[in-house]
Amino acid sequence: MAIATKDWFTEQCSEFSSAFSVNITKKLHSETTAFQTIDIYQTNKFGNMMVIDGFIMLTSLDNFIYHEMMTHCCLFSHHAPKNVLIVGGGDCGTLQQVLKHPVENVTQVEIDIKVTELSEQYFPELCENNNDKRVNLVFDDAINWIKNAEKASLDAIIVDSTDPIGPGEGLFTKDFYKNCSKALTKQGVIIHQSESPFFHNNLLTEIRAKMHSAGFTNVETVFFPMPTYPSGWWSGTLASNNNLLEPRQCPNALATEFKYYSHDIHRGSLQLPNFLATI
Amino acid sequence: MAIATKDWFTEQCSEFSSAFSVNITKKLHSETTAFQTIDIYQTNKFGNMMVIDGFIMLTSLDNFIYHEMMTHCCLFSHHAPKNVLIVGGGDCGTLQQVLKHPVENVTQVEIDIKVTELSEQYFPELCENNNDKRVNLVFDDAINWIKNAEKASLDAIIVDSTDPIGPGEGLFTKDFYKNCSKALTKQGVIIHQSESPFFHNNLLTEIRAKMHSAGFTNVETVFFPMPTYPSGWWSGTLASNNNLLEPRQCPNALATEFKYYSHDIHRGSLQLPNFLATI
Numbered sequence A, B: 001m002a003i004a005t006k007d008w009f010t011e012q013c014s015e016f017s018s019a020f021s022v023n024i025t026k027k028l029h030s031e032t033t034a035f036q037t038i039d040i041y042q043t044n045k046f047g048n049m050m051v052i053d054g055f056i057m058l059t060s061l062d063n064f065i066y067h068e069m070m071t072h073c074c075l076f077s078h079h080a081p082k083n084v085l086i087v088g089g090g091d092c093g094t095l096q097q098v099l100k101h102p103v104e105n106v107t108q109v110e111i112d113i114k115v116t117e118l119s120e121q122y123f124p125e126l127c128e129n130n131n132d133k134r135v136n137l138v139f140d141d142a143i144n145w146i147k148n149a150e151k152a153s154l155d156a157i158i159v160d161s162t163d164p165i166g167p168g169e170g171l172f173t174k175d176f177y178k179n180c181s182k183a184l185t186k187q188g189v190i191i192h193q194s195e196s197p198f199f200h201n202n203l204l205t206e207i208r209a210k211m212h213s214a215g216f217t218n219v220e221t222v223f224f225p226m227p228t229y230p231s232g233w234w235s236g237t238l239a240s241n242n243n244l245l246e247p248r249q250c251p252n253a254l255a256t257e258f259k260y261y262s263h264d265i266h267r268g269s270l271q272l273p274n275f276l277a278t279i
Helices: A063-075 A093-098 A113-122 A142-147 A166-171 A174-183 A201-213 A263-269 B063-075 B093-098 B113-122 B142-147 B166-171 B174-183 B201-213 B263-269
Strands: A002-004 A008-013 A018-032 A037-043 A048-052 A055-059 A083-088 A105-110 A135-139 A154-160 A184-193 A218-225 A233-240 B002-004 B008-013 B018-032 B037-043 B048-052 B055-059 B083-088 B105-110 B135-139 B154-160 B184-193 B218-225 B233-240
Touching: A008 A048, A008 A055, A008 B018, A018 A048, A018 A055, A018 A113, A018 B008, A037 A113, A048 A113, A055 A063, A063 A093, A063 A154, A063 A184, A063 A218, A063 A233, A063 A263, A083 A093, A083 A142, A083 A166, A093 A105, A093 A154, A105 A113, A105 A142, A113 A135, A142 A166, A142 A174, A154 A174, A174 A184, A174 A201, A184 A201, A201 A218, A201 A233, A218 A263, A218 B218, A263 B263, B008 B048, B008 B055, B018 B048, B018 B055, B018 B113, B037 B113, B048 B113, B055 B063, B063 B093, B063 B154, B063 B184, B063 B218, B063 B233, B063 B263, B083 B093, B083 B142, B083 B166, B093 B105, B093 B154, B105 B113, B105 B142, B113 B135, B142 B166, B142 B174, B154 B174, B174 B184, B174 B201, B184 B201, B201 B218, B201 B233, B218 B263
Parallel strands: A083 A105, A083 A154, A105 A135, A154 A184, B083 B105, B083 B154, B105 B135, B154 B184
Antiparallel strands: A002 A008, A008 A018, A018 A037, A018 B018, A037 A048, A048 A055, A184 A233, A218 A233, B002 B008, B008 B018, B018 B037, B037 B048, B048 B055, B184 B233, B218 B233
16 A cells, blocks of 8 residues: 655555655656556655555665666576566666676566656666667567467576566466476576565565476575665575576676675575575 | 654654654553653564664564674674673663673673663563573663773673664764773674664764774674664674684574574675675
């Protein structure tokens, strides 16, 4: 549930009876598309903020942590990713990070073209490379798209989805993961944003179990801070059929470009605290 | 600034124009002592919650992350700590963690006896070992106490203080750190809670600079999630004169007792993201 007054946007986290509020200075846009309601606010300290169906999706200030961790933890778990699929990711923050790698093709399948159009308008810094010739922007339902994807055609899939309610729900299923597994090469790697390890650890457990039951033999979770997401602590779950999900070294030229990700942070983020040991 | 209604306690973070709210079911206690105002709430999902001067100090649910990281990152940075000082820490959550180590003496200098009395009443699970014969509970101003401490008498100092406003302010000074340095042995280690790396990184920079200027040659920061503190991401800053602050291995018998801390998490938490590289 979300409450917006003249000065404050508040996102309630029903699972933990808590809430996070951001001081807003202006409502820049509000629109109900065929899929969801998208609101854009100007905030006092977090820059612009995109909210979908009442949940904060990104702010200018802290999105780099999420986008870097989702992208680089996935791509540095593969020896040399060339063909990459982004599921969701309409704000193009993940896409921008993927393009820092020497990939050959990046297909992004976002259900709602409005997310990308509004990101181009209000988060232009994330969309600077949308015209890169390696990029193929598809606006379609990724659940169907992946069913028809060529077998063993992808090295990496980054599922940068909304929460598992609304249009994102079908992405958190065994069937979806099975189709991803088929579309990936034998060395292929997938990552799915897996919510708050503190507030949603049942969901995290479910995602890991579904990935295993879809046929992935290695499943690992990375943990990272995300100040504007519930609990301020977030996760991404990696899976692969053959790889041990050991991060390879990050080339120096790239390492200096990243604001949060580093090889050592990647290794550290894979450590599972005991209190989550049952996941 | 804090706002409490019948159902919600809200802590505003003025630096980042944001707020965190917790659904409360009952106000259990409210008292203004000679030092500060202490409120205790029963919450819907976080168990009991202690608030000092409007800032959430601890909840039953998530305090273990903070207490384990503050204690074990410090004590495992020393080869064999025997004599330990806790500054502040009146809720006794840090004390409980320290007692898991084979220490000989733990002195806790808390300015406000009411914090400990209320913790014994509302957080009894943290106070179970307060009568351990190794414990010396002192209720006094630690700023003065440390001035008169015997030189080179302590192996470790854990500064488990409130924020640097109110009674905690004098603990964030070069003079205080100098006195700590004198009271520590040559292999001695100090840790001070150093606020949110995301919201308060100026303060974190200051703490690190003051520790260096007080004579500590090695200064390192550990980062960890803390869902009920501003931004959900917190830090502790370690310093020592001689040690490299490399964590030693944690004995297996202890490792299984911890809910968050582990040797690998400790190593991972020491990794500094690029965007904080100037701290």
